[in-house]
Amino acid sequence: MRRYFPILEWLAVYDKPTFGADLLAALIVTIMLIPQSLAYALLAGLPAEVGLYASIAPLLLYAVFGTSRTLAVGPVAVVSLMTAAAVGQIAAQGTAEYLGAAIAMAVLSGLMLLGMGLLRLGFIANFLSHPVISGFISASAVLIAVGQLPGILGIAAPGHTLVAVVTGILSGISGLNPFTLLLGGFALGFLWWARTRLKAVLLRAGVRPGLATVIVRAAPVLAVALTTLATWGFGLAAHGVAVVGDIPTGLPMPALPPLDPALWQAILLPAALISLVGYVETVSVAQTLAAKRRQRIDPDQELVALGAANIGAGLSGGFPVTGGFARSVVNFDAGAQTPAAGAFTALAMALATLFLTPLLSHLPKATLAATIIVAVLGLVDLAAIRRVWASNRADFAAMAVTILLTLLVGVEAGIAAGVALSILLHLYRTSQPHVAVIGQVQGTEHFRNVRRHTVTTVPDVLALRIDEALYFPNARFLEDTLLGAIAEDKAIRHVVLNCVAVNDIDSSAVESLEAINTRLHDAGVQLHLAEVKGPVMDRLLRTHLLHDLTGTVYLTMYDAMLALAPKAARDCRALPRCETAKP
Amino acid sequence: MRRYFPILEWLAVYDKPTFGADLLAALIVTIMLIPQSLAYALLAGLPAEVGLYASIAPLLLYAVFGTSRTLAVGPVAVVSLMTAAAVGQIAAQGTAEYLGAAIAMAVLSGLMLLGMGLLRLGFIANFLSHPVISGFISASAVLIAVGQLPGILGIAAPGHTLVAVVTGILSGISGLNPFTLLLGGFALGFLWWARTRLKAVLLRAGVRPGLATVIVRAAPVLAVALTTLATWGFGLAAHGVAVVGDIPTGLPMPALPPLDPALWQAILLPAALISLVGYVETVSVAQTLAAKRRQRIDPDQELVALGAANIGAGLSGGFPVTGGFARSVVNFDAGAQTPAAGAFTALAMALATLFLTPLLSHLPKATLAATIIVAVLGLVDLAAIRRVWASNRADFAAMAVTILLTLLVGVEAGIAAGVALSILLHLYRTSQPHVAVIGQVQGTEHFRNVRRHTVTTVPDVLALRIDEALYFPNARFLEDTLLGAIAEDKAIRHVVLNCVAVNDIDSSAVESLEAINTRLHDAGVQLHLAEVKGPVMDRLLRTHLLHDLTGTVYLTMYDAMLALAPKAARDCRALPRCETAKP
Structure with a gap:
């Protein structure tokens, strides 16, 4: 009342x-x-x-x-x-x-x-x-x-x-x-x-x-x-x-x-x-x-x-x-x-x-x-x-x-x-999302853009952070970006998608990820996910993607690196903290 | 050709x-x-x-x-x-x-x-x-x-x-x-x-x-x-x-x-x-x-x-x-x-x-x-x-x-x-973003939703992760959510916004953050930012927000907790890893 x-x-x-x-x-x-x-x-x-x-x-x-x-x-x-x-x-x-x-x-x-x-x-x-x-x-x-x-x-x-x-x-x-x-x-x-x-x-x-x-x-x-x-x-x-x-x-x-x-x-x-x-x-x-x-x-x-x-x-x-x-x-x-x-x-x-x-x-x-x-x-x-x-x-x-x-x-x-x-303008921007290659900040369990920070990376692991909800306007962009990255660097054996900034995922994006997973598998590359958030995980659990995924879903990016490149990850963590931001 | x-x-x-x-x-x-x-x-x-x-x-x-x-x-x-x-x-x-x-x-x-x-x-x-x-x-x-x-x-x-x-x-x-x-x-x-x-x-x-x-x-x-x-x-x-x-x-x-x-x-x-x-x-x-x-x-x-x-x-x-x-x-x-x-x-x-x-x-x-x-x-x-x-x-x-x-x-x-x-439907969804109160996963430097994981939190620090780009459809939502959270819990002295999932920020959102910063200051609460990504930081540097901010911008969430509640953060990091996901 x-x-x-x-x-x-x-x-x-x-x-x-x-x-x-x-x-x-x-x-x-x-x-x-x-x-x-x-x-x-x-x-x-x-x-x-x-x-x-x-x-x-x-x-x-x-x-x-x-x-x-x-x-x-x-x-x-x-x-x-x-x-x-x-x-x-x-x-x-x-x-x-x-x-x-x-x-x-x-x-x-x-x-x-x-x-x-x-x-x-x-x-x-x-x-x-x-x-x-x-x-x-x-x-x-x-x-x-x-x-x-x-x-x-x-x-x-x-x-x-x-x-x-x-x-x-x-x-x-x-x-x-x-x-x-x-x-x-x-x-x-x-x-x-x-x-x-x-x-x-x-x-x-x-x-x-x-x-x-x-x-x-x-x-x-x-x-x-x-x-x-x-x-x-x-x-x-x-x-x-x-x-x-x-x-x-x-x-x-x-x-x-x-x-x-x-x-x-x-x-x-x-x-x-x-x-x-x-x-x-x-x-x-x-x-x-x-x-x-x-x-x-x-x-x-x-x-x-x-x-x-x-x-x-x-x-x-x-x-x-x-x-x-x-x-x-x-x-x-x-x-x-x-x-x-x-x-x-x-x-x-x-x-x-x-x-x-x-x-x-x-x-x-x-x-x-x-x-x-x-x-x-x-x-x-x-x-x-x-x-x-x-x-x-x-x-x-x-x-x-x-x-x-x-x-x-x-x-x-x-x-x-x-x-x-x-x-x-908003739709245009989200259709071309920012994607960063990330590496470990020394002395931490934290991962940042390799272009902006001096970080540790491993040659056979490509860690990518996608800064956008994955949905229909950018589903094809994701395919193009990932397959392009793999085609450029033949040393890559693992791709880890850091999903911390992926705020939602729709059917179009799930289909794209299914396609990416299959194509990476054909190329001998495993696809892993890390830091998938609750609401996105709930959605993925209702699809076949997690079942078909060639790699693993890790709680944290650091967990992923501990599994895929344990020595490099531990060595980097043990280093002293210092200013790593690039000018 | x-x-x-x-x-x-x-x-x-x-x-x-x-x-x-x-x-x-x-x-x-x-x-x-x-x-x-x-x-x-x-x-x-x-x-x-x-x-x-x-x-x-x-x-x-x-x-x-x-x-x-x-x-x-x-x-x-x-x-x-x-x-x-x-x-x-x-x-x-x-x-x-x-x-x-x-x-x-x-x-x-x-x-x-x-x-x-x-x-x-x-x-x-x-x-x-x-x-x-x-x-x-x-x-x-x-x-x-x-x-x-x-x-x-x-x-x-x-x-x-x-x-x-x-x-x-x-x-x-x-x-x-x-x-x-x-x-x-x-x-x-x-x-x-x-x-x-x-x-x-x-x-x-x-x-x-x-x-x-x-x-x-x-x-x-x-x-x-x-x-x-x-x-x-x-x-x-x-x-x-x-x-x-x-x-x-x-x-x-x-x-x-x-x-x-x-x-x-x-x-x-x-x-x-x-x-x-x-x-x-x-x-x-x-x-x-x-x-x-x-x-x-x-x-x-x-x-x-x-x-x-x-x-x-x-x-x-x-x-x-x-x-x-x-x-x-x-x-x-x-x-x-x-x-x-x-x-x-x-x-x-x-x-x-x-x-x-x-x-x-x-x-x-x-x-x-x-x-x-x-x-x-x-x-x-x-x-x-x-x-x-x-x-x-x-x-x-x-x-x-x-x-x-x-x-x-x-x-x-x-x-x-x-x-x-x-x-x-996409616009409607982004106008009501998912916001999670987060805490530290024990044995890690990683922070997760308190509702989905058993995590460590500190009474006077409210750590929030906003799972959306901050832009005009959700600018007012952000104000309502933050000021509502503060009104509910009088013990809070620090608010840390984890911006890892904030993929963009526009003028409307910057104005909202300015207003939030001022109102929190009036209520004796400091506003901090953590894990702000490169493209968003570039935008913020062109506004007055960072100058007016009552708190600090931290590279990582763990850094923020080390500064605001150092003992709790270190104790939690020293605990053994275990399964913390809630059913």
Whole structure:
């Protein structure tokens, strides 16, 4: 029961100090969430109030089902962009079909997450490697930031790829609206200054660090208030400044999403990708924060919680949500102790929806564009790109393809290509495994690669260590390698396969070993195995190989050498230890 | 030069005894090939002469480019079935478009094989695992045999799946032609008897074994001759017995395939699958036969040779060819010494095309159907299915899916699903690696799983062996496992990761290890590595992990224990060796 309703665990011991801490954190997160929820709704191509709706029910549901104490669920930039890209292919922005498709996307993605959670399929998310997700988020952030420039300039430039947006800006630049640019430029400059400098200024002015942090967090609200006032006071909407306009007052009404099978089929793949990306982001944020306080999260239950949150989002007129990095960190820093903080945020957002919306009708969209740009630029991680480049070229290839395709073709192509390429590179690598000729390290019973260490070998015994599971992609490679080695050196009478790094063996590999065994026998060479691990031995016992094997299976490599070349092995063991690594 | 033209190697030393041996083998193969080439052309839904055309140019080209001394190239059953299934989706059987598509398929498949050979991409074929290809060939053979029953019964029952063919037979059974059934039944019974009993009968009658074998091989030609004579003599064609009819006399004229881009696009995927299956069959037959005579083949050059053969087939009006199992074995057994035997077969087939075709017009199609049934039933390998079931359930799953989809949906679905499922099962397995707690085997410096062996462990040192490459699908698993183990046992002060089975490490895993290192440090636990292999160490040296590591990297596990628990390690080493495996 507690596994599926983690709320039972913390609610039983909920006390007054925890309540105070959660309430303070909730207020700070709300200040951040009001402009962000409106902005991300616009980013997704939806009416502003959809952002507010997506910030109520999902937060309450996550508080019931979530295992992270500090994760802040709600609209986030990358998933909003993915929603816009997917829904934009089905319906035109501004239509009822567009809104309906976004709502259906939330429900379908929620059902997928819930299903994966109940079937405990969280491991699927592991196939999104760190370099791919990191490259994807960086590229999406660039795409989002560039996509907001038309909003700041006061021109219309639709499109979901870098080329489309930049072309749109260049061709529309002559029609820019100076008032919009003024407001947007001010908001952008102010928010950037607040983000990078304000805290230091406040601290120097003697403000307490805690209060200074809250003031910095409130900067977007201040930008919203100032630009809204200016727009209202000078009547700028009449001069072509795009404003949010009338937002319906009142809480969202529960409603079913459109139940058109063709629509659901069309959003199947995008919903799966949104679920995957949202889940990976959620789990990595939740795990990072939980570790800092020695707490643990349950990744499979997180699927259930995120699924419930998205179903709740859809049924209350909202769009797909996930656990966001920035707001979760703020929630954590502000001292949130339990998911109740999220529930309090939901209540505060509900109050805002009831009472603040009339004040927002003169809010310029350019301010929200500026909010988005400043928020997402923090997601661009150039250091990660450099780090991966320096350490692993295959990973870098997957990362680079993800980034380029995301920017040039679109988010879905980028993420799908990244996953596919990382799997293909892995398969290619395991199809050509590393095989080392090994010898005994003097003064030990240990065997190492002859190319990297000065070791003792015996002419008539070829000891090989195969550094890979033996399975179908490399079964033929094994045959080629072994028979080639025998053909080259006629002195060999024994081949010992050190299987310590053979982590699995399948039917194809067993057939190859059978063939190798027969051919070596024909050539007067015995085949031995050493250090075969338990799971692999279990498999071999169910085949004929051990019965047909011309040689012996030894527990250790040293045992094998004691049997095949006892004097050499003992002499080597008796030598003193020394540094044997080759340069 | 010799690498791309293996003919230069054997032609230089060609002598009279070799010529005699090759000529004899060529004659025996030709006797087998005449009825088979006609039959497989009909199986592919093509006019009978297309089979003859596919048995001339391809054999000459393979003789120039092939590295196998004994492989017999030409039309084979499984590839003919795949051609029929693919081309049947594009055009109606009997039309010029159908023939054109089959010819284009040969050329495209040839170009693909040639390209893969020049790029040395032969390893791609390894992704077709033994159980998948074995299941696919067995299922195709059943499909082919059942698909020939309408031909024996004298009814029309088109379709490429088991259900379609069986339904067709049941609904058409009332219209069966008794004369056709008589001829077909006789041919089937005679061929089966010849295959299973004739040799013993001949040997008992005192015929020399060599001659007996030739007579058995000639049985299909005898069946062809007898049933053709009967059909001609009794004028059975007028009673509804389907005959091959007039075959154009003369050699095929070189011609380009249809150059319609839409057609080439439609056959792209089927051509890739045909190439893959044909290549895998070719290489496994060629390797098996080469090994028996201590010869070697070059798998990449085989791609070039098979590519040239298929391009040649297409440009001379033939359909896709490959190296067949049955005829290659006959060629080998008959004593073929060089690919010249194939060239002689081609010449004999050309003579047959020039002079024998008038005799074939009264040949009943039912006889060819019987030839096909008897030929393919030998391909059904039930023992392989039982063997895989007994030894490896994951492999069996891939095999079973391949068999079921091939029979019920079609050949392309079957082979594609088999490949995809074997890759997915591998990825799933590596995402949940085997992790063993290890301890020292007494009397040795060797460490084994505590669950399988009676070993010595120390309370404050947790020694773990991870039996998998550390990469993105299992990066999170590693974190969960290690942090879980530490949370369970508060006595642990040192964790030693034995990396002997870690065959690779990617950026995702390095980040996970960094996180693990930090979290263990926070918990007062040191992280050590032991037995890190060369390629993995090279990767780690390009990251920050070794710099940040709280513990040490040891050459051997025993070194680690000597440093962390010296007395226990030495005491254990000094104990006598004994059997420690747990039951």
